[in-house]
Amino acid sequence: MVPAPSDATRTRLLEVAGPLFAARGFRDTGIKEICAAARCNVASVNYHFGSKLGFYGAVLAHAHQRAFVGSTMPVPAAGADPQQTLATWLRWWIGSMLHPDRPTWVQTLLAKEIVDPTPALDAMVERSIRPMHGRLTTMVKRILPPRTKPAKLRDAVNSIIGQVLIYKHASAVLERLGAMPEESAAGLDRLIDHVVTFTLGGLAALAKPSSPTTRRRSAR
Amino acid sequence: MVPAPSDATRTRLLEVAGPLFAARGFRDTGIKEICAAARCNVASVNYHFGSKLGFYGAVLAHAHQRAFVGSTMPVPAAGADPQQTLATWLRWWIGSMLHPDRPTWVQTLLAKEIVDPTPALDAMVERSIRPMHGRLTTMVKRILPPRTKPAKLRDAVNSIIGQVLIYKHASAVLERLGAMPEESAAGLDRLIDHVVTFTLGGLAALAKPSSPTTRRRSAR
Amino acid sequence: MVPAPSDATRTRLLEVAGPLFAARGFRDTGIKEICAAARCNVASVNYHFGSKLGFYGAVLAHAHQRAFVGSTMPVPAAGADPQQTLATWLRWWIGSMLHPDRPTWVQTLLAKEIVDPTPALDAMVERSIRPMHGRLTTMVKRILPPRTKPAKLRDAVNSIIGQVLIYKHASAVLERLGAMPEESAAGLDRLIDHVVTFTLGGLAALAKPSSPTTRRRSAR
Amino acid sequence: MVPAPSDATRTRLLEVAGPLFAARGFRDTGIKEICAAARCNVASVNYHFGSKLGFYGAVLAHAHQRAFVGSTMPVPAAGADPQQTLATWLRWWIGSMLHPDRPTWVQTLLAKEIVDPTPALDAMVERSIRPMHGRLTTMVKRILPPRTKPAKLRDAVNSIIGQVLIYKHASAVLERLGAMPEESAAGLDRLIDHVVTFTLGGLAALAKPSSPTTRRRSAR
DNA sequence: AATGAATGAGCCTTCATTCAT
DNA sequence: GATGAATGAAGGCTCATTCAT
Numbered sequence: 020m021v022p023a024p025s026d027a028t029r030t031r032l033l034e035v036a037g038p039l040f041a042a043r044g045f046r047d048t049g050i051k052e053i054c055a056a057a058r059c060n061v062a063s064v065n066y067h068f069g070s071k072l073g074f075y076g077a078v079l080a081h082a083h084q085r086a087f088v089g090s091t092m093p094v095p096a097a098g099a100d101p102q103q104t105l106a107t108w109l110r111w112w113i114g115s116m117l118h119p120d121r122p123t124w125v126q127t128l129l130a131k132e133i134v135d136p137t138p139a140l141d142a143m144v145e146r147s148i149r150p151m152h153g154r155l156t157t158m159v160k161r162i163l164p165p166r167t168k169p170a171k172l173r174d175a176v177n178s179i180i181g182q183v184l185i186y187k188h189a190s191a192v193l194e195r196l197g198a199m200p201e202e203s204a205a206g207l208d209r210l211i212d213h214v215v216t217f218t219l220g221g222l223a224a225l226a227k228p229s230s231p232t233t234r235r236r237s238a239r
Numbered sequence: 240m241v242p243a244p245s246d247a248t249r250t251r252l253l254e255v256a257g258p259l260f261a262a263r264g265f266r267d268t269g270i271k272e273i274c275a276a277a278r279c280n281v282a283s284v285n286y287h288f289g290s291k292l293g294f295y296g297a298v299l300a301h302a303h304q305r306a307f308v309g310s311t312m313p314v315p316a317a318g319a320d321p322q323q324t325l326a327t328w329l330r331w332w333i334g335s336m337l338h339p340d341r342p343t344w345v346q347t348l349l350a351k352e353i354v355d356p357t358p359a360l361d362a363m364v365e366r367s368i369r370p371m372h373g374r375l376t377t378m379v380k381r382i383l384p385p386r387t388k389p390a391k392l393r394d395a396v397n398s399i400i401g402q403v404l405i406y407k408h409a410s411a412v413l414e415r416l417g418a419m420p421e422e423s424a425a426g427l428d429r430l431i432d433h434v435v436t437f438t439l440g441g442l443a444a445l446a447k448p449s450s451p452t453t454r455r456r457s458a459r
Numbered sequence: 460m461v462p463a464p465s466d467a468t469r470t471r472l473l474e475v476a477g478p479l480f481a482a483r484g485f486r487d488t489g490i491k492e493i494c495a496a497a498r499c500n501v502a503s504v505n506y507h508f509g510s511k512l513g514f515y516g517a518v519l520a521h522a523h524q525r526a527f528v529g530s531t532m533p534v535p536a537a538g539a540d541p542q543q544t545l546a547t548w549l550r551w552w553i554g555s556m557l558h559p560d561r562p563t564w565v566q567t568l569l570a571k572e573i574v575d576p577t578p579a580l581d582a583m584v585e586r587s588i589r590p591m592h593g594r595l596t597t598m599v600k601r602i603l604p605p606r607t608k609p610a611k612l613r614d615a616v617n618s619i620i621g622q623v624l625i626y627k628h629a630s631a632v633l634e635r636l637g638a639m640p641e642e643s644a645a646g647l648d649r650l651i652d653h654v655v656t657f658t659l660g661g662l663a664a665l666a667k668p669s670s671p672t673t674r675r676r677s678a679r
Numbered sequence: 680m681v682p683a684p685s686d687a688t689r690t691r692l693l694e695v696a697g698p699l700f701a702a703r704g705f706r707d708t709g710i711k712e713i714c715a716a717a718r719c720n721v722a723s724v725n726y727h728f729g730s731k732l733g734f735y736g737a738v739l740a741h742a743h744q745r746a747f748v749g750s751t752m753p754v755p756a757a758g759a760d761p762q763q764t765l766a767t768w769l770r771w772w773i774g775s776m777l778h779p780d781r782p783t784w785v786q787t788l789l790a791k792e793i794v795d796p797t798p799a800l801d802a803m804v805e806r807s808i809r810p811m812h813g814r815l816t817t818m819v820k821r822i823l824p825p826r827t828k829p830a831k832l833r834d835a836v837n838s839i840i841g842q843v844l845i846y847k848h849a850s851a852v853l854e855r856l857g858a859m860p861e862e863s864a865a866g867l868d869r870l871i872d873h874v875v876t877f878t879l880g881g882l883a884a885l886a887k888p889s890s891p892t893t894r895r896r897s898a899r
Numbered sequence: 900a901a902t903g904a905a906t907g908a909g910c911c912t913t914c915a916t917t918c919a920t
Numbered sequence: 921g922a923t924g925a926a927t928g929a930a931g932g933c934t935c936a937t938t939c940a941t
Binding site: 484486487570571573574575576580581584588589592610611613614615616617618620621622623624625626628629631632633635636638640641649650653654656657658659660661662663664665 | 704706707790791793794795796800801804808809812830831833834835836837838840841842843844845846848849851852853855856858860861869870873874876877878879880881882883884885
């Protein structure tokens, strides 16, 4: 079960399948196609991973390992400013999600899985997403007032995540609308600045006791 | 294009296919399955619509017609407060996207199409998404300072959209994280309040000339 | 479900599959092979019968219909001699099982199914075997003494059936031992005479109150 | 042929494969399954036995060795009563075939092989079946009149064998018909009594010069 | 001596589509 | 105008076997 010393084929399969799955989705990517790209027999996938779905799970895990290699999550200084801490973390996170020099297929793969889940999603959530989500929640909690209700905290975190995920989830539409940011390091920096500013502004607004502008009746 | 004289079957197919496509995606929903639900022959789809893809396009168009029936986009009063105008529009938009009393499959279908586009996406963008996007952009532009750069405006709009789309695109993950808002009218109202507050706060922060907190270097 | 008026392919499949299944068994006979013999597409089997197993069940039912066509089970005369009635019935049954002019694959198919059952066996037992078994049991019961225990009756019936089935079930071995009867009408007649004589003799012995010759201890 | 010096794996394979082959047949039992049960590599079978078929032959030979261990065929006393001799031998044979305390898979394996022969059947017939068949034939010959034709003798022997084989070959059907004898030592004893009585009665009837009851015409 | 890895042929089934009526 | 029948390609998976160590 543990990767044997010489897994030429196994490793090649894992390396090669990520971009393919990301490009065409789980169900539209045939193992024939994958094995052709990995120059191995179609039976290899089933031999090493039991089934196509098992293989897909392994690819996801493999992708997760690679996703943050060379980019360690920043640890907040003990008595650091909460806003500053969040800003730093956001810079790291958004950078690791959207950096143009980074192979884009890893995040695309995760995005596809999020929108159209397969049974492999559960493992992915626990392994990869929940830790980050917890970290982000903790940081936001420190910024909001002490007695903020959990629901409010939860919404705030979602608003932050949503601002970033849209570039992964809706890129096809944003491109058609001409609303994609420039794919350059400078463009990414500007985008990050924007998200940080927007987020801190939003959190500040949440911190005030105010009621939102004249909410007369619920929609509909 | 115009409904043929005797189109009982044709109409039934269009009505029945939406939820199925929304539930399992374009490629995973078989025409056998659809025709079984519509109690008609498997050849009917190709007979009436030429091919599966043509049928899918027709379903999307049909869905768009239904999507906003009984819920007209609010028109801003001439000299109204820009923030107020945006807030009102957001209430309407989020409500039409997430209201629990409303059949959810239309938006789900659009969300799936956004993440995993088929050739039918282009038509959908022009017909359904671009008008809304334009309207939203206009409203945000009125809130931001007069000389705001297009890129900044564009980012702001994306930040608003992203806050909402996440509930459609990432619901599978949010549910597993326990981060989904309550599915009730009251829960939706609270969520809308949150988005409005967060958004207006974010836009206010963007309006200030300041630079975000100490941005030393871009992420890695 | 009911055979439609024009089932060219469906009928051809049913006709052609019997000998093939009989020759190589259910699991060793590929639908590719069958469809090649029926000159139709490999998908036809699944289209008409849902699955290979469903097809096999249909072949069995079809075979059962054909098995006794033109050979109606003899009905005993009202006050006829029980021995005579049984003899007549045995003549008919053995003849229909072993007659050399009759296509042998039907019985071979049933025999294979009996020894190595598939899920289709249950239906076959109820439809085809139980009625005959019941008839035979009734006839034997009339020959044995009135108060014969059910277990004794059951064993007697089994002894009769076993004498016949061996020629279907163990023919491969009997041939190698040189113990197969001649495959001719005359040979079959002699065999039938033998079974009738042996059976009536055996039943007569059972009817006597005697204990079998010196049964000291059970084997081993 | 002779067991190699270090044959732990080889022996384990032989021991473990018998019941599996008996349960599911030669073609339906995968070597993967067998090797999993024997806790060895899938290549072991081919390594030790050359091929699956070679392995199967070895299993059959191994089974034959075990089949009659601890149960030696009774040798008739010189001047013993022929009926008594046959009865004694039948007791031993049926007991060794059907005794519930005895692992049943050996006989089941042979039964499967008889109905659906593989190339390994020939060896099995010569080694295991022909000697018994010869012995039985000799005993029956002593009971029938001196000048009995070989065909008649052969039929008589088959009638005896058939009475027993049915419980091995048709057990699936007999169970469904509720016609299986009780699986207990007492039940077996009763069954043996029955077969002995029925057989001796049948042989007695054969010995008479009579023709069977009014055989008018052969069946259809 | 023995094994984990890898192979290629074959399996049954499903698919969107087209044909003949 | 509409359908039941039929099609061929492709799908993932299992198999007994062989290779390289």
